[in-house]
Amino acid sequence: MDISTLLSQAACKWPERIALHEAASQTTLTFAQLDRALSGVGQALDHLQVLPGARVALLADASVDYLLADYGCMATGRVRVPLDPALSADELVAQLQDAGAALLLFSEAYADVAQGLGVRALALQAVTQGVADDNVARPAQSPQALASLNYTGGTTGTPKAVMHRHASLCAVLQNIVMGRGAAVGDVLLNVRPLWPIAAVAVLAHVLSGGQVVLGGRFDGKTFIAQLTEYRVAFSSLVPTQLLRLLRETGSAPADLPLFKSLDVGAAALTGEVLEGSCSLFAERIGVLYGMTEAPWSCYLSPAQMAAVRAGGGSGEGVVGRPLFSAAIRIHQPDANGLGEILLGGPQLMSGYWQLDALSAKTLDNGWLRSGDLGRIDSDGLLRVLGRCKDIIRSGGKSVQPGEVEQHLMSHPGVQDVHVFGLADLEWGEQVCAAVVLDGSQPLSAQQLMDHCRAGLSRYKVPRRVYFIDELPRSHYGKVQKNRLLAALGVQP
Structure with a gap:
């Protein structure tokens, strides 16, 4: 399977349903319009002589244009390279050179930065605002074709890019769709940056037949009001955003009758933040576990989190069970069952871009060494307890x-x-x-x-x-x- 085919199938299933809505610009795209626009991105890149297989870098905040460029690159055979706008110019240059980027697409807010990075650069709208020629079919991509380079550890020195192919991203998408359990028409509010992998989680909701609302940058003062205004079923925050939200709103339960889950990942919820979040969202907190190298490998649903807490557990460090196509094991556990978490499954990266030795060290006989310490509790739930190197x-x-x-x-x-x-x-x-x-x-x-x-x-x-x-x-x-x-x- 490949990204292009999945998007085309979604357009056939729900052509007139709303797929994307951008709050700031009031831009709305149906599934059919989205699919046509992605073909238009590919045709625009053809005219610019950016050939299939070329790396196209993205430097922008979350917007409809960002997603069109992001998904359009993958759906038409290019390789997306999402960049962190918070990096310094030198760090961005290092990543662009390492990727061999043929083109940098940027939003207006980063125009000055982009023009000084020494690579061919165009505004996002140069490839997202064209009209597709419907007579030109968009071919399916090979499942083994490279779809994405995701740079990690951008502030720590030498660039290191995770390689995901269409096959691994499709496995990630399947895990998210099955884990989250969204219904057709459910609304997901996104207030997070879309790099390096969040755009894929957003895509999974689209492929469920859901509607994605791009709500701009997170603001703790307005987040609950956004959930109410857009009749939101799902959203996602990182722990730092949750802490800010609790400081702004307190932890009294919010009146959100349509809300199903706030998914939290990347860093374990602890203490005060976990307690306050479960109170504010009436136990509708889900926890995901993975990393750029193996996104969405485990998931703790809100029902599972509530059960853990009802049984007297704090929920700290608990990240759930492996999702559909994922596997976990503990490497060389000690007497308490504690050891390094190994991840397996088709959602794993294929390696690090141009770093063969590091790839071989990290991917060991089909298992990814996470670098995380954890144990599997008697109920089968994975508990993350720190980093091996720490x-x-x-x-x-x-x-x-x-x-x-x-x-x-x-x-x-x-x-x-x-x-x-x-x-x-x-x-x-x-x-x-x-x-x-x-x-x-x-x-x-x-x-x-x-x-x-x-x-x-x-x-x-x-x-x-x-x-x-x-x-x-x-x-x-x-x-x-x-x-x-x-x-x-x-x-x-």
Whole structure:
């Protein structure tokens, strides 16, 4: 199967139904109009002599034009290369050169940036506003043809692009459609950036016969009102957005009779944010697990989350069971069943672009090494408990940062915390903690160390405690350690 065929089939099933609606411009496309527009993108690229197989980069915020360019590239044999607009010019240049991009398509907001990147660049509308020649058929693509290059870790140095072919993206789409369970006509509100893989989750909703509303950038003050206005059934946020929403609205249950699920991914929901979210959305919280290399591999439905919580579990770290085409296993589990999570299935990437050694190391006999630590509980649910590389080796013993973080978070004066290791000649690594206080009481480093000594083994107690106003996090809610260390003024 391929992206072009799936989109054509959707247009045949629901030609007059609304597929996309953009709130800011009031642009609306039916399924038939969407399919015709995607063919138009391909024909525009033909006229520009951007041939099938060429990499086409996208630098834009979420919009109908973005999706037309994104899906149009894949449906007509080009390779989409979505870029993060937050990257510096040097980082963008490195990714464009690494991809060998034949063309960069940009929105007006990034026109000045795009023109200085040293690659052929055109406004999105140059390929999305043309009229398709209906006499020119849009051929199906080979399932093994490359469809997407998704750059990860853009701020950490050498570009690294995940390769997805039509076959793997179709497996991802199948997992989402079956996991989410949307009905024809259900509305999904998108307020997230569409790079690197979110556009695929949006496409899955379209292929379910649903309507996607592009609501602009997330705003905690207006999000609940948008859910009501557009009669929304599904939406998705990252934990940082959820935290902002709770600060703006509080956690009193919202009146959303048509709402089915708010899906949260990328970083595990913890403590206060999980409790507040389940209250605000009346237990309609779903959790997805995957990564750019293996999107939507596990899913915890709202019903499953509610059952976990009703049974006395907190839900922290629980990410559900494998979706239809996915498989999971724990590599070399310890006595508690804890080990590295391996992911399998047709939704896996085919490798990293032009990085054969890294591809072979990450894809081990058909299983993707996630780098995440986890265990499968007795009920079959996967629980993610940290990153393998974050394990701290101190005095010959292993310390899981998550355990120390949970203990520090149990202190009533602590709002946020990140535990990490720093090199030490005597111990190998020292356990260190960066702590954000909630302002309710004065606290010293010694008091927090004493709090840890009361409940943790001695070797797990932080030897250094740093106070910081806010932890630097990515859009996906992950603490950016390089920025944190720079803010603390310490060397790694």
